[in-house]
Amino acid sequence: MQAFRNLAARAPKATAKSVSSRCASTLKEVLAAQIPEKQASLLKLKKEHGDVGLGMVTIDQVIGGSRGIKTMMWETSNLDPEEGIRFRGLTIPDCQKKLPGYQKGGEPTPEALIWLLLTSEVPTKEQADMLTADLHARSKLPAHIEPLIRSFPKDMHPMTQFAAAVAAMQTDSKFAVAYHTVNKKELWQHAYEDILNVFARLPEIAALIYRCRYADGQVKKDLSLDYSGNFCRMLGFTDPTFDELMRLYMVIHSDHEGGNASAHATHLVGSTLSDPYLSYAAGLCALAGPLHGLANQEVLGWILQLQAEFKKAGKPVNKDTIEEFTLATLNSGKVIPGYGHAVLRKTDPRYEAQRQFALKHLPDDPLFHIVSTVYEVVPGVLTKLGKVKNPWPNVDAHSGVLLCHYGFTQHDYYTVLFGVSRAMGALSQLFWDRALGLPLERPKSVTPEFLWSQATKAK
Numbered sequence: 001m002q003a004f005r006n007l008a009a010r011a012p013k014a015t016a017k018s019v020s021s022r023c024a025s026t027l028k029e030v031l032a033a034q035i036p037e038k039q040a041s042l043l044k045l046k047k048e049h050g051d052v053g054l055g056m057v058t059i060d061q062v063i064g065g066s067r068g069i070k071t072m073m074w075e076t077s078n079l080d081p082e083e084g085i086r087f088r089g090l091t092i093p094d095c096q097k098k099l100p101g102y103q104k105g106g107e108p109t110p111e112a113l114i115w116l117l118l119t120s121e122v123p124t125k126e127q128a129d130m131l132t133a134d135l136h137a138r139s140k141l142p143a144h145i146e147p148l149i150r151s152f153p154k155d156m157h158p159m160t161q162f163a164a165a166v167a168a169m170q171t172d173s174k175f176a177v178a179y180h181t182v183n184k185k186e187l188w189q190h191a192y193e194d195i196l197n198v199f200a201r202l203p204e205i206a207a208l209i210y211r212c213r214y215a216d217g218q219v220k221k222d223l224s225l226d227y228s229g230n231f232c233r234m235l236g237f238t239d240p241t242f243d244e245l246m247r248l249y250m251v252i253h254s255d256h257e258g259g260n261a262s263a264h265a266t267h268l269v270g271s272t273l274s275d276p277y278l279s280y281a282a283g284l285c286a287l288a289g290p291l292h293g294l295a296n297q298e299v300l301g302w303i304l305q306l307q308a309e310f311k312k313a314g315k316p317v318n319k320d321t322i323e324e325f326t327l328a329t330l331n332s333g334k335v336i337p338g339y340g341h342a343v344l345r346k347t348d349p350r351y352e353a354q355r356q357f358a359l360k361h362l363p364d365d366p367l368f369h370i371v372s373t374v375y376e377v378v379p380g381v382l383t384k385l386g387k388v389k390n391p392w393p394n395v396d397a398h399s400g401v402l403l404c405h406y407g408f409t410q411h412d413y414y415t416v417l418f419g420v421s422r423a424m425g426a427l428s429q430l431f432w433d434r435a436l437g438l439p440l441e442r443p444k445s446v447t448p449e450f451l452w453s454q455a456t457k458a459k
């Protein structure tokens with residue numbers, strides 16, 4: 001135990017550092033300076049302590065979706081079941097206090113968060129602004145992407161369009177070319193270029209999908225604004241409070257350690273040395289599932305259905321009627337979207353951050369009141385089922401109602417916003433996967449016969 005403590009004391013801490021000594025450096029220079037030390041540390045860990053066990057794996061875990069099995073290294077964030085997410089050691093309120101906003105005292109910008117996720121350092125405002133300018137400069141789409149999006153059937157789901165368009169940008173991958181031409185030690189430089197280009201281009205792709213499906217198909221940029229402000233203008237929204245909501249949305253949805261399906265899919269596909277465009281397209285396909293990111297569209301659909309049914313039946317919206325509606329959903333063999341989690345065992349702090357935003361900016365919104373009443377009812381109903389490990393709300397339970405308040409009502413599009421944000425976490429880690437030269441991911445599968453033989457032996 002003492003030896004472990006000594007070792008832990010020597011390990012690099014997963015907390016954000018100050019950057020006062022490096023104010024003038026670009027993002028790429030900061031990363032280039034960090035790589036040799038991190039490579040050496042990982043090599044030492046593997047060589048000197050590679051045989052240290054991290055716990056046993058049970059049959060239940062193998063059948064049950066690998067819950068709790070420690071099987072992936074992820075440095076950009078860590079999820080505690082009780083406390084929720086920390087980005088490089090910072091909680092959401094820490095980020096709101098420490099990361100620079102677009103304006104002083106405002107919500108942190110996604111640019112500041114990208115810097116934090118990649119470098120583990122809190123950027124100065126100057127550094128965050130430098131990254132904004134870099135992303136704007138990289139934002140031009142390859143020529144075939146806009147016509148491709150315009151050619152999609154109008155009724156193709158926005159997430160299908162999004163994943164297809166991101167995969168189609170792969171024609172521009174510097175990493176894919178470099179794989180055949182450079183020493184593998186240099187590949188990280190090309191991963192960096194692709195990753196920054198993906199961050200830069202996702203908002204316009206997302207905006208094109210939105211404008212073609214629900215509006216006049218025109219996208220107007222405003223590169224005098226930050227990443228989120230420009231994204232909102234491209235979508236067609238001009239309210240500065242909506243810009244702030246978008247900043248909050250982008251920051252809180254960005255990363256949720258490595259085991260979630262979108263991050264894991266990105267990491268897995270990336271481990272084959274597929275380039276960042278294809279790797280993230282895979283992440284988006286995972287995010288499009290209703291048990292994962294698509295739950296945000298399902299939540300709003302559920303609330304609107306509740307509202308419509310109650311109106312038709314002349315019923316008031318209160319705790320009793322919501323409980324009835326919840327039980328009817330469960331009895332029809334469906335889940336309550338926005339509730340439950342594979343890891344969290346308390347209310348998601350991302351839910352809480354959005355609730356605080358609502359209390360400040362839209363306290364009288366009728367849908368916000370429904371969401372708040374649902375929060376008073378659903379955990380009790382799920383707890384009574386006796387099988388739900390976490391009856392509390394997750395991030396998806398709140399996001400749609402905030403968007404709706406500002407007139408962003410097209411809920412089948414909501415997961416695309418999540419997908420713009422999730423790139424920041426999944427691809428920041430993908431950068432480090434390549435910089436550290438992590439190998440192909442290839443866990444062992446076993447047959448049911450093997451599990452039965454082990455079960456019989458253990459008797």
Ligand SMILES: CC(=O)SCCNC(=O)CCNC(=O)[C@H](O)C(C)(C)COP(=O)(O)OP(=O)(O)OC[C@H]1O[C@@H](n2cnc3c(N)ncnc32)[C@H](O)[C@@H]1OP(=O)(O)O
Nearest residue numbers: 291292295335336337338339340341342387388389390394
């Ligand atoms: C960004 C995100 O991805 S956050 C999650 C978004 N997804 C949702 O909100 C969908 C609703 N929630 C769920 O389906 C689940 O809670 C998940 C998928 C998020 C987590 O699943 P698990 O880790 O398997 O949860 P858990 O161990 O508690 O499941 C045990 C049982 O409770 C059920 N359960 C869990 N949550 C719910 C829920 N919200 N409503 C009804 N039943 C639920 C499971 O379906 C499972 O039932 P089964 O044994 O009949 O198959």
Ligand SMILES: O=C([O-])CC(=O)C(=O)O
Nearest residue numbers: 255256259260261342394
């Ligand atoms: O952590 C998970 O499994 C799901 C989730 O909340 C996320 O990916 O944001």
